[in-house]
Amino acid sequence: MQWASDMYATPTSTPRSDDGSSAKLGEPSKRKRTARACDSCYRKKIQCDAAPKQCNWCKHHDLDCTFDRVIGGSRKKKKNGPLKDQRSSTRLAERIERIEELLSKTIANQKDATSGPIDNQSSQGSLSSSLSSNNPHPSAIGPCLGRLHFAGYNLGQISSLNGLPLLSPEGQEWVWTKTGQRGAFEKLCAFGPPWQRHRQFHTSPASSEIMRSHLSVDLPDRAAVEEYVSVYRASSIRAVFPIIDLVLFNETLRMAYESPPETIHPYGVVSAKATVLAFLSFVQIFNLDTQTPLQMDGEAYAAKSQSLAPQLVPELTLDCLQTNIMLCLYHLFSGDLQSAALLMSFSSRAVFMLGGHIRPDPKGAPTQRTATMSYETRMRLHVRNLFWLCYTLDTEIALRSGQPPSISNEHCDLTLPPHYKEILYEHSFHDDPVANDDLVVPLYPSDLQLSIIKSRAQSALYSVNTLHKSDAQLLRDIRELDDELERWRMSLPPHCRPTLAFSEDMPGNSNMSMQTIILRLAYHHTVAIIHRASGRCRAWADYKSGEMEGVSSSLALSVEASRSSLFYLRSAVHALASDCFWMILFYPMSALLTIFCNLLLDPLGPRAVQDLELLTSIPDMIRAIRIRQLTLNEILHIKLVDDVVAELTRLGRCAVVKARREGEGGALAA
Structure with missing residues (x-):
């Protein structure tokens, strides 16, 4: 290569003056130099030809050929001496100074080149x-x-x-x-969309036979599946869970139903069939019924789709991602949190590989799908929607399971979709929001801004590193997160803004949408988990009056937010959809634990009796939530929930009785 040969070219013979500088057109002393090699060649430890104006190395790397290095003193190194440490520190300081100077010049040039803000891509x-x-x-x-x-x-x-x-x-x-030279990059490392960067695996006869057996999985009649797609298209579920793109899903159906089973390398066919099966389990868990009954129930379709999981790992396609998200939703809404967490881990890694954690367009994605939209643009928009779906679900699963999230904020572009707030407030607080065919920005299961705050709260308050924070650091993080949460609350329109607290005497709205209920429950729960972290403060053991005032008030906010969750849920239980039972169940259980612990902490508090009555009402509140036909495992789980609530209520009542008895005994002794 010409570039390589020039880089390591043999230096030409150039006359030099007595001071070490090269002669320049008969003027050997005009260009004063303090070194025989230029600064760049000296740092690279390469031979410098010291050509006039610019040496060979600097010329081919567009560098300034400078001779500013000062040479003096002995070159002998003294081991472990103070002079060596001083020189090392001096060189490091000079190096940092040069880097800062270059960065300053670069930033200044960028600011001069544009009058608007510079994002990462444009810079x-x-x-x-x-x-x-x-x-x-x-x-x-x-x-x-x-x-x-x-x-x-x-x-x-x-x-x-x-x-x-x-x-x-x-x-x-x-x-x-x-x-x-034009490299053979098209053959060696073709650069294209991540969902096209797969490789065909050369399989052995045994593995090929396994793949053919997976391809023989029986699918229901295609017309029945397309009928369910039409029902999903017209339902409000599509706005909350944008699991498929209607145009792209047509290609999935074509591949699943029209690919010949004898194909040797059926890349994408297995994941297409798994997606169809997972979609059927998804629509059944949300009770999206059609005129044509399906052959099996949602549990059977989920099991068949999951049986193809070993073949989905090498097939990292959009269908692979959609399959895992839909199966995650199926298990999450069936009360199987462990399976949902495992599937979400895989989905999160897959959405990263497909590039969903980055905005499709740094200047803002289009707000409407059009007939002329390219396949790649539609694909990028859908992958980005799936990223936000994974982000909200991953945050919820992490909070509910106590396990670390699979998605880290530091590695994601969390810029909200264009016009997201306007679309959210316009569509999400009606009784039956219907997804428009041209709507690019869905509503998602939760407010994205609130999900980001939840994720930050978990990282700042509940990660392993937070166990070593001082009380002052912990309370500072609590205060900052509380301020951020309050700014978000005040940014909402008044008609959908959660109140700071909800008491039992406040009237409930008879015309509540599911989005409104979920938003208010999520808000009160976020307040509770933020301020519940104050329970880790060391001041509880020291009981210092100055510190305890802030710590105890923070914990009191957590308890009050838990009460608000239960009071609000009791007023809104009639409006809950039957398919969200397992998602809603977490809120009263979390509030139950906080109030129970507060009863143990202060059994003679002014609201202890009211809290006991509130805990006693939880089983009836849970049974009042409408629920679809339960499986045997779900029935056993709900029975266990009833037993846990009853036992915690009994223990809370025992704590109050014991404290009263001890208080009366102490008074008599006095």
Whole structure:
């Protein structure tokens, strides 16, 4: 390659003056130098030809050829001496100073080049252009924001599937400008959408037979499936759970029903069939009925879809992601939190590999799907919707299970979808919000802003690192999260804004939507979990008056929020849908535990009797929630819930009786 040969070219013979500088057109003393090699070559430990104006190395790397390095003193190294440490510190300080100077110049150049704010993607492109005037193409931003950056160039990324480099168009253009050669990148490392970057596996005869047996899975009649798709399209469930894109799902049906079973490498066929089966289990768990009855129940379809799981791992496709999310929802709404958590872990990793954690368009995605929208654009929008669905579900599962979340905020672009707030407040608080065919931004199961606050609360208050925080650090984080939550609450329109507290004498709204109920329950629960963390403060053991005042008031807010959850749920239980029983059940159980602990802490408190009555009413409140036909495991689980509630209520009553008896005994003794 020409670039490589120039980089390591043999230095030419150049006359030098007495001070070590090269002669320049008969003027050997005009350019004063303090070193025989330029600064860049000296740092690289390579031979410098010291050509006039610019040496060979600096010329081919677009660097300033400087001779600012001062040489003096002995070059002998003294081991373990103070002079060596001083020189190392000096060199480090000079290096940091040069880096800061370069960064300052780069930022200043970017600010001069544009009058508006510079996002990460645009700054990468402008930096690349400034470093190379030979590159006519702007920076190409891939779905992972270009994991490989070198000297300001977005080169691409390392494939998460096969470990091979995927060079971006900018990276390929840069290689061409430096080598004069067009690499065989189309064959070696084709750069395309992540859902197209799969590899065909060469299978043994035994594994091929297994794959053919999976392809022979019987599917229900296609017309029946398409009828369920039509019902899903017209239902409000589609707005809350955007699990499929109607156009893309047609391709899934075509692959599942029209692919010949004798195909040798049926890539995508297994995941397409698994998606169809998972979709049928999903629509049945939400009671989306049609005129055509299906052959099996939702549990059977979920089991058949899950039986194909071993074949879904190498088939990292959009259908693979959709299958796992739908199965996760099925188990979550069936009360099987453990299976839901495992499936969500896989879904979260898959949505990262497909690039859903990055915005499809840094300048904002389109707000409406159109007939002329490209397949890739539609795919990116849908993968992004699936990311937000995974994010909200992962946050909920982590809070309910106490396990770490699978999605970390630090590795995600959490910019809300364009016009999300307007669409949320316009559609989500009606009785029956119906998803529009052209609606790109769905409602999702929870307010995305609230989900982000929940995720931050879990990281700041309930991760392993928080166990080592001081009381002051913990209370500071609680206060900051509480302020953020209050700003979110006040940003909501008055008609859907949760009240700070909800008492039993407050009237309930007879015209409640599920989104309104879930939002208010989620708000009170978030307040409770934020302030419940104050129970870890060491001040409880020391009982210092100054510290205890703030700690006890924070815990009191957690208890009051738990009471509000139960009072509000009791007023809204009549409006709950039967398919959300297992999602709602968590809120009274969490509130139950907080109030029970408060009874043990202060059994003679002014509201102890009222709290006991509130706990006693929980079993009737839970039984009042409408629920679909239960399986045997669900019946046993609900019986266990009744037993737990009854036992905690009994123990709370015993704590109150014991405290009263001891108080009366102490008074008599006095």
